[in-house]
Every structure is written in structure tokens, then in C-alpha cells.
Amino acid sequence: MDGAVFACFSFYGTLLILKMYSLAVITGQLRLRRKAFANPEDALRHGGLAYHRTDPDVERSRRAHRNDMENIFPFLFLGGIYSLMEPNLYIAHVHFLVFFVARVVHSVAYLCALKAPTRSLAYTIGQIPCISIALQILVNVAARW
Amino acid sequence: MDGAVFACFSFYGTLLILKMYSLAVITGQLRLRRKAFANPEDALRHGGLAYHRTDPDVERSRRAHRNDMENIFPFLFLGGIYSLMEPNLYIAHVHFLVFFVARVVHSVAYLCALKAPTRSLAYTIGQIPCISIALQILVNVAARW
Amino acid sequence: MDGAVFACFSFYGTLLILKMYSLAVITGQLRLRRKAFANPEDALRHGGLAYHRTDPDVERSRRAHRNDMENIFPFLFLGGIYSLMEPNLYIAHVHFLVFFVARVVHSVAYLCALKAPTRSLAYTIGQIPCISIALQILVNVAARW
16 A cells, blocks of 8 residues: 555545445345346245346346446456556556546446447546556566566 | 465455355356256257256356356455555454355355345345445545545 | 566456457447347437347357456456465466466357357366466465464
């Protein structure tokens, strides 16, 4: 935790994890409100086997969550390695902030079904700092060999 | 690997990964026993295209695995950062152990379809150390600024 | 980034993340070409609600991506801890390389629907270095206690 970049990375990484947790809570709440349960044992507890069914909004929230796993987990790896490479604090901060804002917009666009291509645009903008970091890691390692 | 907390974290993190791997093995075994394959090329090898189909128990095992990804991967990030913050070993151990036990109970409750709300309870208890760690990271970073 | 093993791990880890990103791009391209969108708002932008549907090749690409999440993310944790344990560089490199090649073959076998058991074989071979690393971590931690 010594480096300022690593502290900055820890901060945004933790916020992103909390953002993901909130999607899990939203999925759970939607399952209860829409009475749409993935497991018969849950349906039985909440009214009967008829509620062992799918719901479009529950599935939407689950897709948003899966997309987060596909993108935020790689960021946690890339950002961690990058932080150890002693990058410029300001440049690193911009990388983390762009990714963070893009992923928050992505989740909001997903949950609210905002008009396309809002969500895809947020996804693409979020990928830019990730690709940038990935290339910097490869260059850094190549320079050592 | 110097710190005792980091060694403790590595131990539980590795056990949790092995637990996740075992879910993949269970899904694979269920696919073979129930003859329910996600891909036509697998079905063709095991009796014919009729076995390119879904099975409730295979899907259950896959849901347990996905829930692990949603929760264990964030723990690996949070626990790693937390271990670097030089927390008290005993308190850190309790955090890791509660999460570990909760996730094992969660998997057993999922696979055995235990009566609700056993599984949800295990999930919620497992979230407590994660939220605690997340807040400690945010406070720690905020204290530096 | 001091250790050679950690640099080697960062290199393969980053390549694997880029490989995963390419699966996301392939899924997106397949959705556009097959006109099969998971969200009504995307279908509306690309011809109408009739294209809010599933497609076998899109689902195949998504299964390959999910399998990567189930296996590459755990490798990023295990490989990171292992790199900090000061293993022999050559042995560590072999572990990382076997996993990397196995996962590339897995993705190709999945996307091209290669005859079974090509894909399962690649999966199993990729698991060998992961299990090896997991056991080495457990032994290393046990030796400290």
C-alpha cells in the first residue's frame, strides 16, 4: 500500500467491486418482486413452484452482472500489475477514472435499457484504458528481456 | 509471501479456487451421467445429437459455479489488498475463515437443493467479511489523502 | 515488477486477458452478422424486435468466454501468489506456457467446434499447471506454520 498509484487503484477497484455487489442485490430484489426464482426451493418459499421461472428484467440484471465479470475482473489484474510499474500518478488516475465512470454508465445504461448505442459506447470507452494498460505491461516486460 | 496475513489469505484463497474447480468437475460428471451436453460435438461423442440438451441438475451446478465467480473472485481482490494493509492477524483470519466456511456451505446448499433460505443465508454471511474489508480499504486510502 | 518470474507471469496473464477480450469482440461481431441480440434496445437499432433472439454460434462464443472466466481468473490469482514464492524461473515459465497454450487451443477448439475430445483435452491439460501451483502454494504456507 506504499505507492500512491496502488492506493488509487485499490480505491477504484474496491468501488467497482461494491458496484458489482449492488447488481447482485438488484437481481435478488427483482427476483422477489417479480416472483421469478432460478431454483425450485426458493420458489417454494415464496409462493410455490409456479414462481420457478425466468423474468426479462431479472435476466437483464444478470447480463449486466456477467458483463461486469468479463470486464472488471480483467481490470483488477491489469490495474494491479500496472500500479507496480511505477507509472505517473496523474496518467494512472486518468486510466482508472475513465474505466470506473465508463463501467458505472454501462450498468445504468443496461439496467435502464437506455437507447442503443449508449451501453456499447460505455463498454468501448471502458476498454480503452484496459487496452492501454495491457500494451504498457507488454512493452514493460519486453524491455526487460 | 513474507507477511503471516498474506500467507493466511493465500491459503484460503487457494482452497476456494480448488472448491470452484470441484464444481467444474461435478458439472462435467453430471453432463456425462445425465447425457446432457452444451455442444453438439460433445453429444456426438457420447451417443448422438439427442443428448445436446439441458438438464436441471447440470444447470444447478452451473448456477453454483457462476455464483462463486460473482463472489470468490471479488474476495481474491479485496483480501489481497487487505493483506497488504498489515491488519491484525487474528482479525484477518476471522474474516477469511467466515468467508471460506460460508462459501463451502453455499455450494453444499446449492448442490443439495437444501431448503430455503439456507443458501441465501450462507451467501449473506459470506458477504459480511467482504463488505467489512471493502470499507477498511476505502478508509485506509481516504486516510492517506 | 522486480522478479523475472513475476514479469513472466505478467506477460502471459496479459496475453490471456487480451485473448478473452477477443472473445468478447467475436461475440459482438456474431451478434451483428447473425442479427441475434440479447437486448430489445440493440435489436431495435439493428432492424427490429424480431432480432431480439438467440443464435447457436453466439451462444457457443459466450460459452467459450464463460469457460475462460472459470479458468483464467483463477490462474491470475494462483500465478500471482506463486510468482511471489520465488520459484525456479524455468519451471515457472513451463507452468505459465502450458496453461497459455492449452487455453488458446481451448478457445480455437470451442469456436471451430473441433471434434471431441479436443476441447476437453485442452481444458484438462490447462488444469495441470493450475493444480500444481495450487498444491505448491498450500505446501509453502503449511511449511510456514
